[in-house]
Amino acid sequence: MPGLCGRVPLAQKIKLSTIADALGVSTATVSLALRDSSLVADHTRERIKAHARAIGYIYNRRAASLRTSRSGIVGVVVHDIMNPFYAEILRSIESELDRSGQTFILSNHYDQLEKQRGFIDTLLQLGADGAIMSPAIDTPADDIKMAEDNGLPVVLVARMVQDADVPVFRGDDAYGIGLATDHLIGLGHRRIAMIGGTDETSTGRERYRGYVIAMERAGLEVPAAWRLPGPRTKQGGFEIAGSFLALKDKPTAAVCWNDLVAIGLMNGLARAGLTPGRDISVTGYDDLEEAMIAMPALTTVWNGQREVGRLAARALLDRLGGEEVETHQELIRPELHVRQSTAKPVER
């Protein structure tokens, strides 16, 4: 039977003093007891904890953190959690933070600097203990510095910010894309395009660099037209299939920005009547869970996103614990995972 519900009526709040009064001790004792301090006698502590549980006491973190200036909150901001690449990073951050009792607040910045700034501001207002960021395109070092100056330690993941003096954890993109490109060259491909993504991020520049280096090392040409940037999504890969097929000199293989683009591209090629993995070789990047079950299974580069998330969370927790952490980059070394989406070239 449907009813109505509005603002919740706040019953008389139970606080430390409620317990203190009931048990005839001071609030200080209750506070210490609940935090398992050795400053209160065992039986007193147990009595207090039992009573607290019995009457449903709820710890007020706001009040505590106002006093201690530690909030137990960590902010995480990434481009877009709907992107499985970030979702995987987030998941490992989550499990690491959970273990340490920190709560995390999440935001997407969609590469909008203003959105990112708004979020940093929120973190400062809430007195967050720290932040893990995959910074928006063109984030100035000053934005990071401002956060740090206001007491918010920052750790970066996946992307770097020039001149920002904080730890960075990310994959070695140039090397990783090199692996994929070399693999294709090794199979006999000579005309290889690079599909999707943007060259505006540090990641983007690195990936493009890795591709060019590998091509030139093999003495191959790299016409500018073979760099087809685009959204880093399946949709993006799907839609770019047409332009790819229209390229003159007909490349026989595509190094894709990431797995999403690769899967989208493969679907687009299939829609056009081609068989990816036979007619056209395709590589991805990230080795998402779904790379293995794509059709055909995707040759891709494992990018260590789980590792990146874990290390970043650990580094932040270390900083919070007062330890000194090196501010330079830590590069995870990617690995090539060969599957069925790449094969010897076929002239078409």
Added chain:
Amino acid sequence: MPGLCGRVPLAQKIKLSTIADALGVSTATVSLALRDSSLVADHTRERIKAHARAIGYIYNRRAASLRTSRSGIVGVVVHDIMNPFYAEILRSIESELDRSGQTFILSNHYDQLEKQRGFIDTLLQLGADGAIMSPAIDTPADDIKMAEDNGLPVVLVARMVQDADVPVFRGDDAYGIGLATDHLIGLGHRRIAMIGGTDETSTGRERYRGYVIAMERAGLEVPAAWRLPGPRTKQGGFEIAGSFLALKDKPTAAVCWNDLVAIGLMNGLARAGLTPGRDISVTGYDDLEEAMIAMPALTTVWNGQREVGRLAARALLDRLGGEEVETHQELIRPELHVRQSTAKPVER
């Protein structure tokens, strides 16, 4: 040049009284001015705001919320944000909350009641203003009631909790699955299996019910063996392909729990040498962005997840604003989107 960084040195904190002292007014005046109260004269207000901006004042929400008992935080808990279905809901919740200046805290419960309870506890400790939940399997109404009793208004999405007296927003699952099933029956299919997912959630029971009703309405048999439950992921759908193909009486079509399962199943069928959409018809559920670019494009049921998220966020904001909100369910009416993964049956 790599250096070290540790706990951030907290420069002398700027607070209301810093501004008040500098300008020779009281903290009360500063507080009112910054919140655009009409109780302070225009020129005083401007003077205060300008100075605050100039010296980089940061509003301390913890202190404020200790006083006002409103935190500006909303909790959101879902099964798993890596699931695009929830990610889409989240995105619309995010945009709605953003507009109202609320910050949101996110957690996955992975259908673990304990994890969900821990999160609710965190929300209570932080003094969250409200919560939007897609409850874990077997969440007792008491868990919801406990939250509400402690001043945390709750709104449910996607799944319901029996006897919980709060608003619920979700798709009409029985009706939606009926649409998909009817569509297959209309194409001439007689042997239709239901693949993936679980019957432990309200959603699951509803979907199974919708499938059975449609089958029986058409006078078709529904052997228990044709219900193949499994994980609600691509991986799950992929792995179930074998069992599906091994079913006796060889069903010619599969109604899948969701798009992920459907896409996984199609890939699994393709891997086995079949052509989904021709040899076997497959329907999905949710109409994720990627349904359109799947290979073949997936016939699926639009489930209004954006709408669900938006309505839920609005309802919560209404409750926070003191309005009364109806506690009964609001069912979004799903729509069938026909694409290439379904066709007339072919004997195999």
Added chain:
DNA sequence: GCGTGTTAAGAAAACGTTAACCATATTCTC
């Protein structure tokens, strides 16, 4: 010049916790 009204700003008491310092009782040392 006196009451009345209006407008602007100040004083001070919360909000619920923690931590630095005290106070008391108990035990220990010689």
Added chain:
DNA sequence: GAGAATATGGTTAACGTTTTCTTAACACGC
């Protein structure tokens, strides 16, 4: 048994806001 050490718990002042209640100043009409 004096004095110190120890164990336990109490007092109280923060933490940075908001809000209620006052007060001050000024204008107005009689």
